Amino acid sequence: MGYPHKPHAKETVVLSKHFGDADARTYKGWVKRGGYEMLAQALTMEPARVIDIVKESGLRGRGGAGFPTGLKWSFMPKEKKKPHYLCVNADESEPGTFKDREIMRWTPHALLEGTAIAAHAIQAEVVYIYIRGEFTEPWAVMQRALAEATAAGVFGAIKLHLHRGAGAYICGEETALMNSIEGKRGNPRIKPPFPAAAGVFGMPTTINNVETLAAVPLILKKGAAWYKGLSLASPKSTGTKLFSVCGHVQKPGNYEVTMGFPLKDLLYDLCGGIPPGRTLKACIPGGSSVPILNREETESCLLDYEGVVEKGSMLGSGGVIVFDDSTDMVYQIMRLARFYAHESCAQCTQCREGTAWTTKILERILAGQGKTADLDLLLDLAENMTGKTICVLSDSCAAPVVSGIKKFKKEFEDYIAGRRKPVMVA
Amino acid sequence: MPDELVTLTIDGVPVSVPKGTLVIEAAKQAGVLVPHYCYHPGLPVAGLCRMCLVDIEKAPKLQIACATQVAEGMVVRTQSPQAKSGRMGVLELLLINHPLDCPICDQAGECELQDFTFQEGRPATRYSPDYAKRFNPVEDFGPDVLYVPNRCILCTRCVRFMEDVAKEPVLNVSERGDRAYIGIHSEGRLDHPWAGNVVDLCPVGSLLSKDFLHKARAWELDKAASICTGCSQGCNVTLDTRENVVVRVRPRPNLEVNRYFICDHGRMNYRWMNRGDRIEAPLVRRGGGSELHATDWDEAFDVVASRLRGAGGKAVALVSPKASTEALYFARELFRGLEWSGAFQVVMGEEAPLAGVPNLALRAERAPNGRGAELLGYSRDYAAAVAAAETASVVLVLDEPDIAVRTAGALIYVGTVLPERARDAQAVLPIANVAEEEGTFVNRDGRVQRYFQAKSAPGMARPAWWVFSELVATLGGGGGGGGGGGGHVGTAAEAFDRLAASVEAFRGLSYPQLGFAGAAAPAVAVPA
Numbered sequence: 001m002g003y004p005h006k007p008h009a010k011e012t013v014v015l016s017k018h019f020g021d022a023d024a025r026t027y028k029g030w031v032k033r034g035g036y037e038m039l040a041q042a043l044t045m046e047p048a049r050v051i052d053i054v055k056e057s058g059l060r061g062r063g064g065a066g067f068p069t070g071l072k073w074s075f076m077p078k079e080k081k082k083p084h085y086l087c088v089n090a091d092e093s094e095p096g097t098f099k100d101r102e103i104m105r106w107t108p109h110a111l112l113e114g115t116a117i118a119a120h121a122i123q124a125e126v127v128y129i130y131i132r133g134e135f136t137e138p139w140a141v142m143q144r145a146l147a148e149a150t151a152a153g154v155f156g157a158i159k160l161h162l163h164r165g166a167g168a169y170i171c172g173e174e175t176a177l178m179n180s181i182e183g184k185r186g187n188p189r190i191k192p193p194f195p196a197a198a199g200v201f202g203m204p205t206t207i208n209n210v211e212t213l214a215a216v217p218l219i220l221k222k223g224a225a226w227y228k229g230l231s232l233a234s235p236k237s238t239g240t241k242l243f244s245v246c247g248h249v250q251k252p253g254n255y256e257v258t259m260g261f262p263l264k265d266l267l268y269d270l271c272g273g274i275p276p277g278r279t280l281k282a283c284i285p286g287g288s289s290v291p292i293l294n295r296e297e298t299e300s301c302l303l304d305y306e307g308v309v310e311k312g313s314m315l316g317s318g319g320v321i322v323f324d325d326s327t328d329m330v331y332q333i334m335r336l337a338r339f340y341a342h343e344s345c346a347q348c349t350q351c352r353e354g355t356a357w358t359t360k361i362l363e364r365i366l367a368g369q370g371k372t373a374d375l376d377l378l379l380d381l382a383e384n385m386t387g388k389t390i391c392v393l394s395d396s397c398a399a400p401v402v403s404g405i406k407k408f409k410k411e412f413e414d415y416i417a418g419r420r421k422p423v424m425v426a
Numbered sequence: 427m428p429d430e431l432v433t434l435t436i437d438g439v440p441v442s443v444p445k446g447t448l449v450i451e452a453a454k455q456a457g458v459l460v461p462h463y464c465y466h467p468g469l470p471v472a473g474l475c476r477m478c479l480v481d482i483e484k485a486p487k488l489q490i491a492c493a494t495q496v497a498e499g500m501v502v503r504t505q506s507p508q509a510k511s512g513r514m515g516v517l518e519l520l521l522i523n524h525p526l527d528c529p530i531c532d533q534a535g536e537c538e539l540q541d542f543t544f545q546e547g548r549p550a551t552r553y554s555p556d557y558a559k560r561f562n563p564v565e566d567f568g569p570d571v572l573y574v575p576n577r578c579i580l581c582t583r584c585v586r587f588m589e590d591v592a593k594e595p596v597l598n599v600s601e602r603g604d605r606a607y608i609g610i611h612s613e614g615r616l617d618h619p620w621a622g623n624v625v626d627l628c629p630v631g632s633l634l635s636k637d638f639l640h641k642a643r644a645w646e647l648d649k650a651a652s653i654c655t656g657c658s659q660g661c662n663v664t665l666d667t668r669e670n671v672v673v674r675v676r677p678r679p680n681l682e683v684n685r686y687f688i689c690d691h692g693r694m695n696y697r698w699m700n701r702g703d704r705i706e707a708p709l710v711r712r713g714g715g716s717e718l719h720a721t722d723w724d725e726a727f728d729v730v731a732s733r734l735r736g737a738g739g740k741a742v743a744l745v746s747p748k749a750s751t752e753a754l755y756f757a758r759e760l761f762r763g764l765e766w767s768g769a770f771q772v773v774m775g776e777e778a779p780l781a782g783v784p785n786l787a788l789r790a791e792r793a794p795n796g797r798g799a800e801l802l803g804y805s806r807d808y809a810a811a812v813a814a815a816e817t818a819s820v821v822l823v824l825d826e827p828d829i830a831v832r833t834a835g836a837l838i839y840v841g842t843v844l845p846e847r848a849r850d851a852q853a854v855l856p857i858a859n860v861a862e863e864e865g866t867f868v869n870r871d872g873r874v875q876r877y878f879q880a881k882s883a884p885g886m887a888r889p890a891w892w893v894f895s896e897l898v899a900t901l902g903g904g905g906g907g908g909g910g911g912g913g914h915v916g917t918a919a920e921a922f923d924r925l926a927a928s929v930e931a932f933r934g935l936s937y938p939q940l941g942f943a944g945a946a947a948p949a950v951a952v953p954a
Contacts, residue, residue, distance in 0.1 A: 190473035346606035353519035356604035384515035
């Protein structure tokens with residue numbers, strides 16, 4: 001449901017069914033709505049069977065990478081020789097993304113139930129739910145929910161801990177998150193080893209996104225076939241997805257649609273379209289880290305993993321940022337670059353220095369002091385920042401720069417040629 | 427079973443290396459140095475500077491050679507256009523905030539940022555003068571270490587050394603993004619007994635030794651392989667000299683002894699090598715007079731030989747455990763046929779282990795060759811030897827300035843400097859110090875290690891092994907008219923070979939075989 005808006009007829013309300021329903025936040029209210037039945041059932045099942053059902057459902061990671069969830073779980077050692085851990089990535093920090101926040105605010109028990117089922121599936125006895133530090137309300141809701149459910153004894157031998165982040169975007173990267181849990185600086189780790197071999201505290205670990213886990217009880221309840229059937233386009237993308245829409249639409253909010261739903265319908269029908277008198281200019285479909293789509297690409301894009309890639313971008317986290325024709329694209333791209341420059345962990349040279357330099361070049365262009373060679377320099381820097389570092393923060397900074405220059409070159413050239421008034425002071 | 431071997435090709439050169447070897451190490455065997463900063467074989471892999479990007483066939487993107495393990499049939503190209511451009515990109519970004527103050531930087535000439543930029547960097551900047559460079563003031567990190575953040579490339583070698591090797595994590599990376607710098611614990615100091623290694627580990631001029639500050643440009647230095655005299659560990663070091671003056675001691679890698687490190691005690695233990703108050707000529711007492719007269723070696727040898735020939739009864743040698751094994755051997759040969767006893771004393775201090783490396787410590791025993799002296803029959807009972815000296819007919823003191831000896835017999839002093847009490851000697855023979863000669867030490871574990879000459883000895887001073895071997899020759903093979911292996915010895919190699927041929931503990935070792943890394947003495951049993 002497009003909370004705070006009423007559900008739209010074109011939505012497929014599954015995860016967001018109870019958004020806005022305060023009673024569903026309580027343990028009793030959740031049980032009344034059928035909650036924790038699937039956990040009780042899963043705990044009696046062979047872990048491998050749970051993994052198989054999730055594999056069959058086609059569920060893929062909702063944090064951004066879209067990796068098949070069941071397959072990820074199956075990477076954990078079958079024969080348990082060391083303690084297994086499950087980490088829940090609730091460090092939702094991707095600019096433009098606010099879906100996990102709503103799941104935690106309204107249906108904390110859906111997350112806890114899915115988490116416990118996953119822990120059982122991968123034979124983890126300890127779970128860390130790493131919640132973004134700025135999420136004060138979700139934190140309080142999750143604390144209350146965990147206390148209630150733990151008191152009710154629904155988790156069996158599984159121990160769940162909430163861990164609060166301290167405000168670093170990079171801690172949403174899975175290995176940085178693990179370092180942070182361990183009390184270390186939140187730096188991404190070089191891989192291999194992958195988390196399933198050596199994750200948190202060096203033990204086999206699986207890490208999943210909030211939205212991914214919240215879907216798991218429903219998959220068990222309604223069956224893998226039902227979930228798999230929720231697919232409008234590519235059969236490789238199944239289920240529903242929450243899209244956080246912000247920017248220049250009349251009704252920004254979270255909307256839940258079936259995989260393969262047209263982006264155009266999301267923007268024009270569900271979100272009420274672009275503000276009056278304006279037209280669509282561009283859209284970032286999957287959180288700030290993915291390439292920008294222009295109007296034509298946006299209006300022909302299908303929202304699933306394959307559909308967005310076909311348009312040259314990525315589904316990412318489902319954070320949809322909409323720009324109308326009043327938008328200064330150069331300024332927007334500078335703001336994104338500045339964000340990444342601020343959040344770089346400082347390990348890799350390309351990221352530490354490249355994100356900052358990229359920002360400086362963009363700021364100079366906006367100050368009316370850009371040079372003709374700057375665009376080539378930006379692209380060359382972006383090339384240098386892509387695919388060469390430990391994690392993808394650097395790539396994420398480069399993506400909007402490259403797509404922005406490619407698709408909105410004239411706006412850059414107008415600043416450089418002095419045809420547009422500077423908006424910044426050098 | 428020995429390690430399973432993996433064969434791969436690096437820049438067209440096939441190499442076979444043990445399974446699990448990192449590409450960057452395999453490349454060294456193929457004669458290829460992959461440029462790198464954060465990687466250091468003595469530290470955990472960080473994989474963050476991204477300088478060692480290489481092209482690996484079938485890999486979807488460039489890989490870092492420092493964190494990629496070899497695989498059978500792997501084809502690595504360090505010089506492909508993609509790899510070179512990837513590394514050039516890293517170099518450009520490392521330099522944008524670098525002050526380029528090479529003309530006043532201590533590291534210039536031995537700076538990996540200079541070297542690799544010269545090798546494969548961009549000829550001109552695309553950053554300056556349009557944008558300001560990052561600035562942070564110089565920080566005082568510890569007794570001998572300065573941090574110049576503007577030159578720092580954040581490779582974190584220093585952080586990892588303190589955390590994982592010294593196990594005293596006082597350094598970290600503070601802040602993030604391009605504001606990051608190396609931070610020090612608010613209540614901490616970089617005063618760990620092994621902290622100085624961060625200066626050597628720093629690939630640029632960011633961590634500097636206050637002791638070496640502005641002493642020399644790297645290209646003015648001559649280097650000689652040596653062994654630290656600071657304790658019985660026997661760390662391999664390099665003595666850096668400028669115009670015949672030792673100006674710096676740095677670790678020389680030896681995986682069996684000190685890996686890549688030395689302690690600060692050893693690092694600072696060199697000033698005495700440059701002492702100016704040296705004995706520069708042999709001194710003898712003529713015809714029972716009270717004055718010492720400077721003379722040539724021939725007269726000096728005659729004076730000493732006549733004393734030894736005439737001697738009956740006991741002879742005592744009080745020797746320094748900083749003397750070479752060869753000198754200690756020939757000093758003993760001198761008394762062949764006499765009732766002989768020899769002893770040495772060792773200054774003791776606090777033991778300071780390097781926690782992350784097994785069997786590596788600044789040892790309590792502050793002498794490099796106590797074990798060698800023991801293997802040659804010298805005793806640790808110094809007091810007994812001093813007492814015996816009172817009634818001895820000949821007392822030889824080898825470079826022990828702290829001589830508390832009283833004797834009715836003839837005192838022969840062989841040393842680098844002339845302590846007051848040595849003026850009572852019948853003869854004073856000037857010798858070279860460790861920096862001025864070649865020789866060997868035997869470390870506490872029985873490892874025989876060579877040291878090489880770093881500077882020239884003053885005046886007529888000669889290596890002690892030469893002085894004693896000449897005396898042995900003058901005596902016709904040994905004191906007291908006894909027989910023994912006489913004959914002149916011209917080189918340290920000959921001296922060692924004579925020793926190895928006649929002392930059981932060293933049998934089978936040859937000087938060339940010791941090389942730069944040394945070898946274990948075959949005999950482990952120390953004579954009581």
